Amino acid sequence: MRDALVAAAFQLFLERGYEQTTVDDIVALAGVGRRSFFRYFPSKEDVVFPDHERCLADMTAYLADSPEDAEPVGRVSAAARMVLLMYAENPAFSVQRYRLTKKVPGLRASELSVVWRYERALAAYLRGRFAGRPDGTLQADVIAASVVAAHNNALRSWLRSDGQGDATTAVDHALDYVKAAFGTPPTPTPPPPSPSPSPSPSPASDLDESDDVVVVVSRRGAPMWRVVQEIESTLSHLREN
Amino acid sequence: MRDALVAAAFQLFLERGYEQTTVDDIVALAGVGRRSFFRYFPSKEDVVFPDHERCLADMTAYLADSPEDAEPVGRVSAAARMVLLMYAENPAFSVQRYRLTKKVPGLRASELSVVWRYERALAAYLRGRFAGRPDGTLQADVIAASVVAAHNNALRSWLRSDGQGDATTAVDHALDYVKAAFGTPPTPTPPPPSPSPSPSPSPASDLDESDDVVVVVSRRGAPMWRVVQEIESTLSHLREN
Numbered sequence: 001m002r003d004a005l006v007a008a009a010f011q012l013f014l015e016r017g018y019e020q021t022t023v024d025d026i027v028a029l030a031g032v033g034r035r036s037f038f039r040y041f042p043s044k045e046d047v048v049f050p051d052h053e054r055c056l057a058d059m060t061a062y063l064a065d066s067p068e069d070a071e072p073v074g075r076v077s078a079a080a081r082m083v084l085l086m087y088a089e090n091p092a093f094s095v096q097r098y099r100l101t102k103k104v105p106g107l108r109a110s111e112l113s114v115v116w117r118y119e120r121a122l123a124a125y126l127r128g129r130f131a132g133r134p135d136g137t138l139q140a141d142v143i144a145a146s147v148v149a150a151h152n153n154a155l156r157s158w159l160r161s162d163g164q165g166d167a168t169t170a171v172d173h174a175l176d177y178v179k180a181a182f183g184t185p186p187t188p189t190p191p192p193p194s195p196s197p198s199p200s201p202s203p204a205s206d207l208d209e210s211d212d213v214v215v216v217v218s219r220r221g222a223p224m225w226r227v228v229q230e231i232e233s234t235l236s237h238l239r240e241n
Numbered sequence: 242m243r244d245a246l247v248a249a250a251f252q253l254f255l256e257r258g259y260e261q262t263t264v265d266d267i268v269a270l271a272g273v274g275r276r277s278f279f280r281y282f283p284s285k286e287d288v289v290f291p292d293h294e295r296c297l298a299d300m301t302a303y304l305a306d307s308p309e310d311a312e313p314v315g316r317v318s319a320a321a322r323m324v325l326l327m328y329a330e331n332p333a334f335s336v337q338r339y340r341l342t343k344k345v346p347g348l349r350a351s352e353l354s355v356v357w358r359y360e361r362a363l364a365a366y367l368r369g370r371f372a373g374r375p376d377g378t379l380q381a382d383v384i385a386a387s388v389v390a391a392h393n394n395a396l397r398s399w400l401r402s403d404g405q406g407d408a409t410t411a412v413d414h415a416l417d418y419v420k421a422a423f424g425t426p427p428t429p430t431p432p433p434p435s436p437s438p439s440p441s442p443s444p445a446s447d448l449d450e451s452d453d454v455v456v457v458v459s460r461r462g463a464p465m466w467r468v469v470q471e472i473e474s475t476l477s478h479l480r481e482n
Contacts, residue, residue: 142419
């Protein structure tokens with residue numbers, strides 16, 4: 001029933017436009033009554049984003065269930081990934097909606113509001129984790145915004161390519177950029193490209209565990225994110241050993 | 242006239258609520274006709290954010306006028322600072338509006354849309370600067386979102402404190418966090434605090450200019466942002482010499 005209503009609504013939005021389609025048109029095409037529509041969707045707008053409430057609830061529950069020692073940036077990245085998976089479940093529908101949302105100003109405003117709620121959910125978790133840190137709320141807000149922006153950049157690229165290609169690889173790559181900037185070792189897969197020139201971290205594994213020093217040797221022209229990535233990977237290597 | 246309309250509107254919004262106030266009420270209190278109102282404001286909502294269009298235009302012009310070799314993260318940070326200065330021009334009005342916006346859902350949606358436009362203006366500039374970089378649009382989007390989040394964090398703290406204290410110091414401190422993460426040397430003032438333990442970068446200035454290597458020695462427990470800050474400051478020191 002719910003899926004039939006969404007399908008009917010999208011067919012009409014694309015044929016006639018969003019503004020020109022009424023709830024009556026949708027229920028007539030779907031062959032159900034108005035009450036059925038409003039049982040599933042508070043308004044015509046909600047039929048466009050039918051899964052966000054569930055996804056927001058899932059994400060909030062996932063963050064609430066985090067182990068106490070979970071690495072915070074990695075945890076919110078994994079939470080953001082859940083949104084991507086929701087889109088990737090149904091590429092054709094996601095691409096349709098993307099096209100529609102770009103055309104209809106009211107829908108863009110609605111989408112911004114949804115994105116803002118995701119961002120606040122991520123920030124709320126980080127604020128809890130960073131409580132007591134100097135600048136904890138600042139860091140939480142900036143990292144949450146970065147994660148959302150990276151996610152959306154990868155998601156939009158995937159949607160613009162008509163849902164071709166592997167959305168998860170793209171979003172993981174994007175989230176690795178955020179992790180490198182804010183201090184989580186990037187995901188080990190896929191392996192990092194080896195461009196030249198690249199920084200060459202000293203292995204540093206000959207340091208005694210009591211040593212509190214890391215030496216990084218890097219090409220001066222290397223981009224900062226790559227230097228950070230190398231330091232991160234050296235540090236995590238040290239911590240594992 | 243324009244200021245009188247804004248003042249009348251805010252008085253009524255606070256006395257009666259936003260939804261219960263009509264444009265007729267506003268013009269009656271301000272002692273002008275409806276046409277005067279609509280000459281300045283397309284709708285009742287626009288009277289709440291009267292300066293954003295001008296500020297967006299100023300910001301866009303500022304970014305368009307950037308020197309070709311302007312440091313990109315610093316440039317968008319300076320652009321975001323223009324928004325802060327707009328708020329700080331009139332603390333009492335900004336605090337009033339902040340309280341109103343928190344109470345009225347329609348206004349929050351409108352504010353999100355404004356914030357989104359600022360963010361896209363910053364991202365558009367960065368995308369231009371990063372054109373040709375691998376992941377240029379990703380980096381542009383993430384940095385723009387970070388700058389906006391840092392700015393808004395500082396702005397909201399200032400608004401919550403009823404506009405007490407120095408808003409520019411707070412926003413500069415917040416933007417320094419973004420600069421440290423994404424590769425601009427933080428603003429030289431205020432001087433960085435000297436906590437202990439802190440990393441001790443080797444001065445490295447004895448390297449020959451032809452050397453392409455930077456050595457940073459850092460305490461292993463130092464937070465990543467501080468390590469980055471030290472590397473940045475070492476690199477910029479090297480480049481200046």
